[in-house]
Amino acid sequence: MLPKATVKRIMKQHTDLNISSEAVDELVKLLEDIIKVTTEVAEKNAKKDKRKTIMARDIKNCDEERLRRKIIELSERTDKMPIIVKEILNIITSELE
Amino acid sequence: MLPKATVKRIMKQHTDLNISSEAVDELVKLLEDIIKVTTEVAEKNAKKDKRKTIMARDIKNCDEERLRRKIIELSERTDKMPIIVKEILNIITSELE
Numbered sequence: 001m002l003p004k005a006t007v008k009r010i011m012k013q014h015t016d017l018n019i020s021s022e023a024v025d026e027l028v029k030l031l032e033d034i035i036k037v038t039t040e041v042a043e044k045n046a047k048k049d050k051r052k053t054i055m056a057r058d059i060k061n062c063d064e065e066r067l068r069r070k071i072i073e074l075s076e077r078t079d080k081m082p083i084i085v086k087e088i089l090n091i092i093t094s095e096l097e
Numbered sequence: 098m099l100p101k102a103t104v105k106r107i108m109k110q111h112t113d114l115n116i117s118s119e120a121v122d123e124l125v126k127l128l129e130d131i132i133k134v135t136t137e138v139a140e141k142n143a144k145k146d147k148r149k150t151i152m153a154r155d156i157k158n159c160d161e162e163r164l165r166r167k168i169i170e171l172s173e174r175t176d177k178m179p180i181i182v183k184e185i186l187n188i189i190t191s192e193l194e
Contacts, residue, residue, distance in 0.1 A: 022153035056119035
């Protein structure tokens, strides 16, 4: 398990507020979940390349992959696309006198 | 700094592949970035509620905020916006005729 004291110390570098121990627990849980998912995706990446070792680039790809999936998921969830397109057209046609 | 040996041990729970030390470094960097951004967003949350303590609920959903920031950062970095707008206009004007 990740050391809570260390996680709290790093948090303290970025805030002057107090930090409840449940907040540290919650962040530790999130970080461990990210380690799990990142490792699984990195493993897939390495196996696709027929490597037996996970490299730094597998980890990098994987955060980007997570982001890409999230963006696609969001774009599929939103119903605002027609509104966005209309907005773009409004801005362009405002060039007409 | 997060202990690399611990991060590697947790990774090992999710893969049988070898893990290069650069891969561990890369993941530690990512985790520390997540601690930073999560703490900053949690602080904002707590301050909005006029609290002096960051609570567990401030941490939840912060990961989404991190992704949101990343998406905005990407959109600011890309120089493809004019191309995208032209593409949209092409699709719309193809309705002519």
